Structure formats: C-alpha cells, structure tokens
Amino acid sequence: MIPFKFSIAKNQSEALGLIHQHQHAAFLAGGTNILDLMKEHVAQPTEIIDLGRLPLSTIKSTNTGISLGALAKNTETANHPLIRKDYPVLSKAILAGASAQIRNMASNGGNLMQRTRCSYFYDINMPCNKRVPGSGCAAMKGFNRMHAIFGWSDQCVAVYPSDMAIALSALNANVKVMQQNGSERSIPFTDFHVLPKDHPEKDNSLNHGELITSIELPKNNFASHSSYIKVRDRNSYAFALVSVAAGFELEGNTIKTAHIAMGGVAHKPWRALKAEAFLKDKAATFANFIKAADLEMSSAKPLSHNKFKIEMGKQTLIHAFEVALKG
Template sequence: MNPFKFSMAQNPNQVISMLLKNENAALLGGGTNLLDLMKEHVSNPNELIDISGLDLGAINQSSIGISLGATAKNTDTANHPTVRKDFPMLSKAILAGASAQIRNMATNGGNLLQRTRCSYFYDIAMPCNKRQPGSGCAAMEGFNRMHAIFGWSNKCVAVYPSDMAVALSALRASVRVLQPDGNLRNIAFDDFHLLPGSQPEKDNSLKRGELITSIEIPKNELAAHSSYIKVRDRNSYAFALVSVATGLEIKEGRINAAHISLGGVAHKPWRAFKAEAYLKGKTPSQANFRKAAEMEMVSAKPLSQNKFKVQMAENCIVKGLELALKG
C-alpha cells in the first residue's frame, strides 16, 4: 500500500472542495472495497477523505417512497422496518451479499461505487483496460466463466458485483448527488452505472466533485409479490453467477407491471426490458414467465466459458417470477 494523506471531512461541501482540489483523492466510507484495492495496488490514491462522520446516514420514509442515506450501513438498511415491510426485495438482496461483518461496515453509497471483482482487474501483472486503459482485456481469451453475457465490449467483459444494486434497479430507484455548485441532481438508476463501451475505466455517470447523498426509492405496490434469487458457487461470501430481482404489480388477475433486473451478467445491473414489456397485461402463468425469459435471453452473447449463464439466467427469471407471484 502506498503512502497517503488522511483527511476528515466535516460536511458535504468540504468533501466536494477536497475532491476538486485533488483529483487523486478517494472517499473512505466503510472501506470494504477501497482498502482491498489499495492493498493490491489497483487503486493508489494519495489522499483518503473520511466521510463516515457526515450527516448522511438517515433512512426516511415519506408519502412518495423512502430515502436511504449514502453513509447508512448496509445492515441497518436491510433491517430497517420500512425496508423489510415495503421493500422486501431490497432487504433480501442486501442480506444475500458478502458477510455480516462486511455488511456492518459497508455503506449504501459505497455499495454503488464498488468495482468489479474480475481477477484480471485485481492482478496488476495482467492487462486490464479498466485498470489501465489501452492495455487490453485478458478475460476476453482467458478465464471468463464469471463474466458478462450482456452489454460487453471488446474492451471489457467484467461484471458488476453488487446485489443491492440489482434490487435498486428493479425498484426504479434514483441516486441523488450534490454538485459542486451546491445544487442536487437525481440520476435514474438505469443511467447511473455504465456499460464498458470504449471507456471501461468509467464505472458510473458521476462527474468530478459530485457526492452521493442518498438513494431514493419511489413508493410501489411490489411488496406482496417480489423476490430475490442469487445463484453462486457456494452459499456464503460468494458473488453471483446470476442473480435476479423480480416484482409484480397484479390487478384483476393480470400483470399491471413487471419489474425484473439481473445481476452477474453485465457491467451494470441489467434491466430485463423485453421481458417486462412482454408481461405487461398478461396473466401471471408459468408459460408467460417462460416466454418472457426466452425473449430476454435472445440477445445474450456468452463468452467461451460462460454459455451456461444463458440457460441459468432464463431459469432464474422464471423461478423469480414464480416466487414473486406466490408472495
């Protein structure tokens, strides 16, 4: 780990000022991902700005939904009474991630900003366009069993690791950020994380000096019909091969709206737009669930070692919808 300056921020405006003054500074919340990256010399900030003392940890319910503070811990978020009652999909997703010890430290904002767990990204001896733009993508022809089947480019085939973010995508959340000019802006969750394209080093749409203050989830009618499934190589402390967050709004025996997002398959949480569109207005049946899943998977582009993910993801969508229907 390289030497670095340690600073403590007193308020959000001070954080932004520090970030603008030093483009090589990094924010420290729980540190559950950043410290690993620093130990492996993947990330080498010359200054850490501790934001754990900022007043951004509140979880507040309102008439239009719920606001999750950026520095609130994952554990507190998952176990919050309102989250468990009105947004159970999110609670289940958070509890499926990592270990209890990590959830006790990890923050909501940090969860969104965590970086890929691609082994080539973590190995500084190997080429990786995400870590060192222009060096190449070793996973393209290397070990890519865990990697993307949607949205990848010849620059990067890594997947985004968060469970929490998959549920937030299905819940149509937005990310609220404080800008350097003092104004707030909301970023739709579908627009927050980015596909690799020609700039895989760019994970999200945050601009320099912007600070996440909260995650906003609109009120919905999914609580009675929602689920979260995570398929992994072992039952604890493992990232998803495929995960799926599903929610159904059912009125008069028909699907008024379907909410489906996949994890472990792309550089960002993957909204199943084709499946969602097909199910709207349909009766909730296994046949319709299977048809929706098949339609979504048509555009999948598996790599040399992860073709199994196509069938796995299709089955997960069907199973997730069945579990959501049962409630």
C-alpha cells in the same frame, strides 16, 4: 499501499472542497472495497477523505417513498422496518451479499461505487482496460466463466458485483448527488452505472468529486409480490453467477406491470426490459414466464467459458417470477 494523505471531512462542503483539490483523491465511507483495492495496488489515491462524520445515515419516509442515506450501513438498511415492509426485495438482496461483518461496515453509497471483482482487474500483472486504459482485456480470451453475457464490448467483459444495486434497479430508484457548487442532481438508477463501450475505466455517470447523499425509492405496488434469487458457487460470501430481482403489480391473475433486473450478467445492473414488456398485461402463468425468460435471454452473447449462463439465466428468471407470484 503507496503513501497517502488522510483527511477527515466535517461536513459536505468540506468533503467536496477537499476532493476537488486533488484529481487522485478518493472518498472513504465503509472502506470495504477501496481498502482492498489499495492493498492490491489497483487503486492508488493520493488522498483519502473520510466521510464518517457527515450526517448522511438517515433512513426516512418521504412524500414519494423512502430516502436511504448514503452513509447508512447495509445491515441497517436491510433490517429497517420500512424496508422490510414496503421494499422486501431490497432487504433480501442486501442480505444475500457478502457477509454479516462486511454488511455491518459497508455503506449504501459505497455499495453503488464498488468495482468489479474480475480477477484480471485485481491482478496488476495482467492487462486490463478498466485498470489501465488501452492495455487490453485479458478476460476476453482468458478464463471468463464469471463474466458478462450482455452489454460487453471488446474493451471489457467484466460484471458489476453488487446485489443491492440489482434490487434498486428493479425499484426504479434515483441517486441524489451533490456537486462542487453545492447544488444537487438526481440520477435515475438505470443511468447511474454505464456499459463499458470504449471507456471501461468508467463505472458510472458521476463526475469526479460528486458526492452521493441519498438513494430515493419511489412508492410501489409490488411489495407482496417480489423476489430476489441469487445463484452462486456457494451459499455465502460469493458473488452471483446470475441473480434476479423481480416485482409484479397484479390485478387478479394479470400482471399489470413487471419490474425485473438481473445481476452477474453485465457491466451494470441489467434491466430485463424485454421480459417486462412481454409480461405487461399478461396472465401470470408458467407458460408466459417461460416465454418472457426466453425472450430476455435471446440477445445474450456468451464468451468462451460462460455459455451456461444463458440457460441458468432462463431458469433463474422463471424461478424468480414464480416466487414473486406466490409472495
């Protein structure tokens, strides 16, 4: 690590004031990602601002659903009675990620801010447009088995690593953030993370110094018909090759609405809009599940080492639909 200043924010206003004094300052919540990046010299903030004393860890019911405090731990969120009852897909997604020790430290807001685990991003001796804009993308012609099949550009083929965020995407969450002037804005989850295009160094739509305060979950009608399926190289402490969060609102055997998001396939949680549109008002049959999966994966663009993700994506979608249907 390079030398850095360590500050402890006593409240939200102080946190915002501190980070706006330095362009290269960074917030610290659980620290499960940024500390690793600092140790590898991938991230080199000049100041770390500890958010641990801020009152942003409450999980509570609201008139429109549930509010998740940005500093609530992943373990607290996954095991909260309200989440297990009304948002089980979120509980399952969180518990599929990392390890128990990391979930005990990682915060909800920090989970959204974590950066790709692309090996070329972590290796400072390799070119990476995300780490050093304009240096090139070593993964493009390198070993890209874990990389994107949707939404990638010539600048970056990395994938976003979170499990929690895939469920949040399917749940139509909103991210509340506080700006420097103290005002709040709400970002639809589908707009929070961004595709690489010509600026792969930008992971999300936050401006420098904006502070995530909560994640808002609207009420839904698919708690009893939802699933999270994660395919990975080993059963624990591994990132997804492909994952799927799915929820159905059923009327008899008819799917009134489908909410589907995929992980391990793009630079952001990939909302499976083609599959959702096809399944709307369709019978919940295996044949329709196959058609929806084929349609969603038809626009996939594999790289040299990850063509297998197309068939894996189809089968994971179908399996997630079957599990969601059974409830």
